[in-house]
Amino acid sequence: MKKIICVIDNSVKRSSKFRGEHGLSFWIETENGSVLFDTGSTGKALIYNLGLLDISPNQAVAVILSHAHNDHTGGLSDLLSKNPGLPIYASPDLFRPRYSFRNRKPYFIGIPMKEDELSQLADLRFDDSPIEVLPGLWTTGEISQRPEPEGRSQKHFVPQDGGWVADPYQDDMSMVMDISDGLVLICGCCHAGLLNTMAHVDRIFQKPIIAILGGTHLATADEPSLEHTISVLRDSYNVQHYYLNHCTGENAFVALAHSFGKRVQPCPAGTIIQFDKQGNLL
Numbered sequence: 001m002k003k004i005i006c007v008i009d010n011s012v013k014r015s016s017k018f019r020g021e022h023g024l025s026f027w028i029e030t031e032n033g034s035v036l037f038d039t040g041s042t043g044k045a046l047i048y049n050l051g052l053l054d055i056s057p058n059q060a061v062a063v064i065l066s067h068a069h070n071d072h073t074g075g076l077s078d079l080l081s082k083n084p085g086l087p088i089y090a091s092p093d094l095f096r097p098r099y100s101f102r103n104r105k106p107y108f109i110g111i112p113m114k115e116d117e118l119s120q121l122a123d124l125r126f127d128d129s130p131i132e133v134l135p136g137l138w139t140t141g142e143i144s145q146r147p148e149p150e151g152r153s154q155k156h157f158v159p160q161d162g163g164w165v166a167d168p169y170q171d172d173m174s175m176v177m178d179i180s181d182g183l184v185l186i187c188g189c190c191h192a193g194l195l196n197t198m199a200h201v202d203r204i205f206q207k208p209i210i211a212i213l214g215g216t217h218l219a220t221a222d223e224p225s226l227e228h229t230i231s232v233l234r235d236s237y238n239v240q241h242y243y244l245n246h247c248t249g250e251n252a253f254v255a256l257a258h259s260f261g262k263r264v265q266p267c268p269a270g271t272i273i274q275f276d277k278q279g280n281l282l
Contacts, residue, residue, distance in 0.1 A: 001282075002179060003029040004186065004213060006271040007049045008040030008075075009245045013270040017052055019045040020269055023071035024188060024215055024246045027053065028177070032134045033061040036079070037175055038188050041071045043078020049269060057082040062133050063122075065090040065111075066188020067171045068098055073111040080121040087123040089131055089139055091171035098167055100155045106164075109156075130204055136178040142170065143192035143200045148232075149225045150193040151217025151247070167191075174214075176201055180279030182210030189215045189247050195232055210279070211241040213267060219249025226252055230259050241281060243267035 008025035012018040023041035027050070028034060034055075040046045050057060057079050063086055066072055080086060098110040111118075118124065125131070128142040156167040169191035177184040183205055190197055194216045198209055218226060233239065233256075242260065244253055245267040257264040267273075274282040 001031070001277065002177060002275045004177075004184070004273045005029075005053060006243075006245065006267050006269050007036075007053065008038075008045055009267065009269045011245070011266070011268040013268050016270045018049050018269040021045045021071075023074065024066075025072075025075065026186060026214065027055060028137065028175070028186070030134055030137055030177075032136075034059055035062045035064060035133060035137065036060045037064045037186060038066050038072040039063065039075030039079055041074040043075040043081075046075035047078055047082070052270075060086060062087040062089060064088075064133060064139060064175060065094065066173060066175075067091070067169065067191060068094045068096070068111045069189065070109050070112050072188055073113075076111070076113055076118070080118075084121055085123060087125050088118070089125050089127070089133055091142060091173060092126040092128055093171040094126065096158055096171065099157050099159070099164075100153070101157060102155065106157065130176075138176045138178075138205070140173045140176060140197065140200060140204070142173060143197050145200065146193055146196045148193050148195035148199070149221065149229070150196065151189060151191045151220070153220055174201075176205060178205070178207070179210075179275045180277070182208045182279055184211040184213065184275070185209050187212065187214035187216055190217045194218065195229060198237065209237060209239055211243070211273075211281070212239055213243045213273065215246030215248055216244060216252070217247045218252035219247050221249070221252060226255055230255060234259065239263070241265070243271065243273060
């Protein structure tokens with residue numbers, strides 16, 4: 001049996017003791033071990049919520065980072081203090097400095113640990129190609145072909161040649177879990193764009209995507225882009241389950257739920273999603 005648990009999200013299940021924060025983290029259990037996908041904004045919330053789930057940080061056999069932003073990498077230091085030497089899978093572009101402009105001033109929003117510091121605490125396994133972390137559990141690698149809209153913020157920039165350019169989000173990647181006859185796509189922020197990511201997964205893995213989890217960065221999509229995304233999802237894919245959170249945005253969630261009904265569900269911290277050996281949702 002395979003299990004995916006939302007450990008960190010902007011929201012939490014009602015009447016639960018989970019801590020919410022702007023960020024994302026998933027605990028992924030398989031028959032061959034468990035991994036953590038992203039670490040939220042703070043180690044305090046990450047370790048606390050793992051404790052509520054009766055999960056010890058040293059049960060993780062690897063960490064996968066969807067991208068560098070600190071709302072996905074902020075819990076790394078606390079995690080590694082409890083599980084040193086952990087393999088970390090991420091993009092080679094992870095340490096490019098990244099900033100958000102607020103009131104015309106740049107604020108650093110990249111990974112809060114320096115490369116030399118992280119390399120002393122963890123086993124860095126950076127690659128822009130898809131990597132099988134555990135049997136049937138893959139990184140997507142870099143999503144280089146992006147003809148469809150990306151999940152962009154107009155405030156995100158990187159320094160270049162003494163000035164600023166829009167963040168290319170080259171570090172963005174997602175995860176893929178192979179379950180029987182289909183795939184589960186697990187997204188961090190999907191800055192590369194949801195449709196671009198899905199097309200990339202189609203090309204690489206050549207199996208249907210039956211479920212999508214996580215942040216899809218549709219919060220910044222304008223109405224035409226959102227309508228286009230829904231149209232492509234309806235006409236070109238047959239996704240049976242959407243568990244959406246973080247940067248998906250309320251407008252996008254409502255529009256998707258209106259189009260796909262009960263196939264679309266929220267995924268706050270504490271959500272547990274299980275699949276049996278045949279790939280059926282339990």
